[in-house]
Amino acid sequence: MSPIADSRAQVLGRIRAAMRNSAASAEQAGEAHAELHRGYVRQGAMTAKARQERFVERLREYDAEVVECGPEEVAATIAAQVRASGRQRFVAPEGLPVEWFAEGFDWKIDHGLAASEVEQCEGVVTACFCGVAESGTIVLHHSATEGRRVITLLPDWHLCVVRASQIVETLPEYFARCAKRDQRTENRDQGAERLPELVTWISGPSATADIEMTRIKGVHGPRFLNVILVKDCDRS
Amino acid sequence: MSAAGQGTVVEHPAVEHPVLDPALAAPFPKAALPVLRNPQLRKNVAHAIDVIQAKRARLVEEKPDWQALRAAAAAIKDEALGNLGGYLEQFEERCTAAGGQVHWAADAAEARRIILEILREEKADEVIKIKTMTSAEIQLNPHLEAAGVRTYETDLAEIILQLGEGEPSHIVVPALHVNRSQVREIFARKMGIPDLPDEPKELTAAARNYLRQKFLSVPTAISGANFLIAETGAVVIVESEGNGRMCLTLPRTMITLAGIEKVLPRFADLEVMLQLLARSATGERMSPYTSMWTGVTPGDGPQKFHVVLLDNGRSGILGRKTERQTLRCIRCAACMNTCPVYRQTGGHAYGSVYPGPIGAILTPQLEQLRHAQSLPFASSLCGACYEVCPVKINIPEILIDLRAQVTDQERKTAGKFFDPMYVGLRAANVIFSRGWLFHLAQWKGRIVLKFFTRKDGWIHSLPSVGAKWTQTRDLRGLPRQTFHEWWRSRQQGSEGAREPVSESASRRVGDPGRDEEAG
Numbered sequence: 001m002s003p004i005a006d007s008r009a010q011v012l013g014r015i016r017a018a019m020r021n022s023a024a025s026a027e028q029a030g031e032a033h034a035e036l037h038r039g040y041v042r043q044g045a046m047t048a049k050a051r052q053e054r055f056v057e058r059l060r061e062y063d064a065e066v067v068e069c070g071p072e073e074v075a076a077t078i079a080a081q082v083r084a085s086g087r088q089r090f091v092a093p094e095g096l097p098v099e100w101f102a103e104g105f106d107w108k109i110d111h112g113l114a115a116s117e118v119e120q121c122e123g124v125v126t127a128c129f130c131g132v133a134e135s136g137t138i139v140l141h142h143s144a145t146e147g148r149r150v151i152t153l154l155p156d157w158h159l160c161v162v163r164a165s166q167i168v169e170t171l172p173e174y175f176a177r178c179a180k181r182d183q184r185t186e187n188r189d190q191g192a193e194r195l196p197e198l199v200t201w202i203s204g205p206s207a208t209a210d211i212e213m214t215r216i217k218g219v220h221g222p223r224f225l226n227v228i229l230v231k232d233c234d235r236s
Numbered sequence: 237m238s239a240a241g242q243g244t245v246v247e248h249p250a251v252e253h254p255v256l257d258p259a260l261a262a263p264f265p266k267a268a269l270p271v272l273r274n275p276q277l278r279k280n281v282a283h284a285i286d287v288i289q290a291k292r293a294r295l296v297e298e299k300p301d302w303q304a305l306r307a308a309a310a311a312i313k314d315e316a317l318g319n320l321g322g323y324l325e326q327f328e329e330r331c332t333a334a335g336g337q338v339h340w341a342a343d344a345a346e347a348r349r350i351i352l353e354i355l356r357e358e359k360a361d362e363v364i365k366i367k368t369m370t371s372a373e374i375q376l377n378p379h380l381e382a383a384g385v386r387t388y389e390t391d392l393a394e395i396i397l398q399l400g401e402g403e404p405s406h407i408v409v410p411a412l413h414v415n416r417s418q419v420r421e422i423f424a425r426k427m428g429i430p431d432l433p434d435e436p437k438e439l440t441a442a443a444r445n446y447l448r449q450k451f452l453s454v455p456t457a458i459s460g461a462n463f464l465i466a467e468t469g470a471v472v473i474v475e476s477e478g479n480g481r482m483c484l485t486l487p488r489t490m491i492t493l494a495g496i497e498k499v500l501p502r503f504a505d506l507e508v509m510l511q512l513l514a515r516s517a518t519g520e521r522m523s524p525y526t527s528m529w530t531g532v533t534p535g536d537g538p539q540k541f542h543v544v545l546l547d548n549g550r551s552g553i554l555g556r557k558t559e560r561q562t563l564r565c566i567r568c569a570a571c572m573n574t575c576p577v578y579r580q581t582g583g584h585a586y587g588s589v590y591p592g593p594i595g596a597i598l599t600p601q602l603e604q605l606r607h608a609q610s611l612p613f614a615s616s617l618c619g620a621c622y623e624v625c626p627v628k629i630n631i632p633e634i635l636i637d638l639r640a641q642v643t644d645q646e647r648k649t650a651g652k653f654f655d656p657m658y659v660g661l662r663a664a665n666v667i668f669s670r671g672w673l674f675h676l677a678q679w680k681g682r683i684v685l686k687f688f689t690r691k692d693g694w695i696h697s698l699p700s701v702g703a704k705w706t707q708t709r710d711l712r713g714l715p716r717q718t719f720h721e722w723w724r725s726r727q728q729g730s731e732g733a734r735e736p737v738s739e740s741a742s743r744r745v746g747d748p749g750r751d752e753e754a755g
Contacts, residue, residue, distance in 0.1 A: 007340040007341060011340050011496065012321050012325070014547065014551035015551045015554060017555075018555035019318065019320070029322055029501065032319075033315050033501045037308065039307065040305045040511075041300070062524075112535055115452055116452060119452060137521075142536065148535065149481065171507050174507075175503070175504045175506070178504075195503045196503075196528070197334065197470065197529070197530035198528065198530070200481070200525065200528075201525070201526040202525060203521065203525075204524050206476070206477055206478035206524055206525065207476050208392045208477045209287075209409070209476075210412075211396075211411075211415075211416055211436040212283065212416050213287035216436050216440045218444075219392060219443070220478035220482050221477070221478025221524070
């Protein structure tokens, strides 16, 4: 028995001794957990339009730039944004739609670039998994259209395309979406893959208030967060 | 260059180097003195917490379901703690299945040893770090430095402290006691930029440049954790600057040190915790970056991942039902921001990396009351901390309970047996349990205290032990008449006998317990 294994037994033993009656496994505890009272707002009550407006308002509050466009204008809007950024070298995730690559710029597609190569890029364009209106949050699950974590980290400028249909009002609604997806995958392949494994919740550009509580934009992550909101569902 | 950049270097009165080891720190009242005598430091602290509190208050107000979120968070944490063993095993199993390696550390020394062993295996002589109070708790940095591993803190506040050789005074904004000109001085000296201006923007940019190459070249990182998810084996880190994302994305090897109480049963529990944490901690709806990862993801991020689960006194807190609430803490620091005591003393007085009200209950318990016994008394019990706590830790209740434990422990020690306070309390115990003794004591007390009672009915100074009270407070003189005496005379009065105090007595009937000092 190694000392490390001993520590495991020791820590678990102390916990069980402290709790006495509770030798429950996580599975057994599941029921009690399911019955916990949850009186908070889980489902928002906003119209789709109000939700989008709230999302944009909150993003701007955290210094993100937002432009809106119709479903057919995505490529053109990306091109305009990329041009307006004054940058030349961009990195893109593997699965980025081909029409999103604006012409006249250097695009590096991330098939596993080294960090130093990503570092050379001045900007990045990605899609996202979800937008949360209440907190102005963009959620990345790092799928093929969202890219590996490093590509949305090192470049100084991040352009993210969010479809209106991806926007939920509250954070619990995002988690409900994950659970729904979870059930689907479970039915499909006997519970192999489940809840997201990699998630980055982004709420505005990197910031700090460590010096005299003065909010400074851009410490290590991208200093600029630009969002294109695609109005793909205008039913209210 | 800004005007401030060319000015002379402002010399600040050096504060005695604070000791944040509960075993070595001075008792709170003594440790608080250097800060109380340093107006600059107090100003820095007050400014910072005023800003955070105003932001927090605004955001909490816009959440109509704030109380429901708090209640749910407390319930989730209680459920996690109630089955902690099961959830930890589940976390271990899922994390391992996802390619992570889980280690268990019974105490600080063991955690340090495990981490050092991993670093040796990696042949690492440098390591980048995300801010983690847990690593400060186990004093990891000095230990690693002594073993020849250079540590680079990457959170701006932690860089300020590391380069300035300072100690954290807050768990969310550890350098809030340092102002911009002090930061400028530290950065200019340590980064070799003599003409650095003192604008926060420039200072932040200096830190960015200072660290950029480190992020890209150091292959090993150490982090703490905000949450561990039992259901999936994932780890969650909440941060603002992006230094966290750098550390958990770029290196080859990642080591996460997490207290065992950080585990949450399910992924969806984050829907409650993430709504509470940033609002309480920094007054933001969400922190700029929240990251979650699960073991190792091929092709993305560190390909070796270790989690060190740290007990270090936590399991001992589980056994007592009242105190168990302490382990619900999500380290948001709302309690210290609102605390009238912290506001005056700052964080260093608490002699631990966990200051403020949460530190006042957590530190003594982690130390099993062998140290930090003065901390439960470092509170006015006003209850503000309980009111703001996002996981509803009843801190005042625990403070009172710990005070009782400290007193119980203390009065049994030989040295304290003849302590005037305990002698007095034992005497009081005897006196209060016998009516005739009580009356005798009242009578005697009145005679003795009369010499110290001024005309206004107050005692302003007492000799010997009594001075401990009167140094900072006045004491009401004893009334001329006790309640019993008054009652007796009142009965006599109603029977139609003598009635010398009838007028005043009838006035006081509604409130007989009130002191009388008229005359």
